[in-house]
Amino acid sequence: MAARIDHLVTSGTFSLDGGTWEVDNNVWIVGDENEAIVVDAAHDAEAIHRALDGRRLAAIVSTHAHDDHIDAAPALADATGAPVLLHPDDLMLWKRRHPDRDPDGALADGQVVTIAGTDLTVLHTPGHSPGAVCLHAPELGTVFSGDTLFKGGPGATGRSFSDFPTIITSIRERLLTLPEDTVVRTGHGDATTIGEEAPHLDAWIARGH
Structure with a gap:
């Protein structure tokens, strides 16, 4: 039996380049009744811990290290004993938020994270940040x-360590090659599908952002 996906929305702030913004983040919990992983420990370690409902947390997988996606990771790790995993290309962003604590393990392209008998493959998708990954x-x-990809277009690339041509390449080569019916569960906002987003690639490139 495949793992199930639970969804939690947490609220807090995102800070970079001298600015701070209020944001709502999607937190995804993948697992069964016994064990799970958390994708992006955002803002509220206590709420995420409650949502685990007693399940063993096997890992906290960070899609990237902007502070709104990792701010609750150390506290959740301390509460559960789970390792925090991050692509090393985002370590400089991690250190801005958590200068005295390193992630516990590195994510690499092609790595497989298995939970509840279900495999999640790490896809390195730089652009929004150098170490951004999808699962x-x-x-x-x-x-x-x-x-990396939202309902309606690519993630933002207007801040430090981001690059628009790079995120377009990542989306074209790593995401739009997935089956059209693949559901895209995003870091913020509503889900979409690969088939819904793929026809708009040229328009995004023309917009240039």
Whole structure:
């Protein structure tokens, strides 16, 4: 039996380049009745811990290290004993929020994270940040896209360490090659599908952001 996906929305702030904004983040919990992983421990470690409902937390997987996606990660790790996993290319962003604590493990392109008998493959998708990753779970018909792809277009690339041509390449080569019915579970806002977003790639490029 495949793992199930639970969804939690937490609220807080995102800060970078001298600005701070209020944000709502999607937190995804993937697992069964016994164990789970958390995709992006955002803002509220206590609420995420409650949502686990007694399940063993096997890992906290960070899609990238903007502070709104990792601010609750150390506290959740301390409460559960779970390791925090992050692509090393985002370590400089992590250190801005957590200068005295390193992630517990590194994510790499092609790495497989298995939970409740379900495989999630790490896709390195730089652009929004250098170490941004997505997690593809074909058995669940979904990809957890972090801030790489949203309903309506790519993630933002107007701040430090981001690059628009790079995120377009990541989306074209790593995400739009997935089956059209793949559900895209995003870091903020509503879910979408690969088939819904793929026809708009040229328009995004023309807009240039």
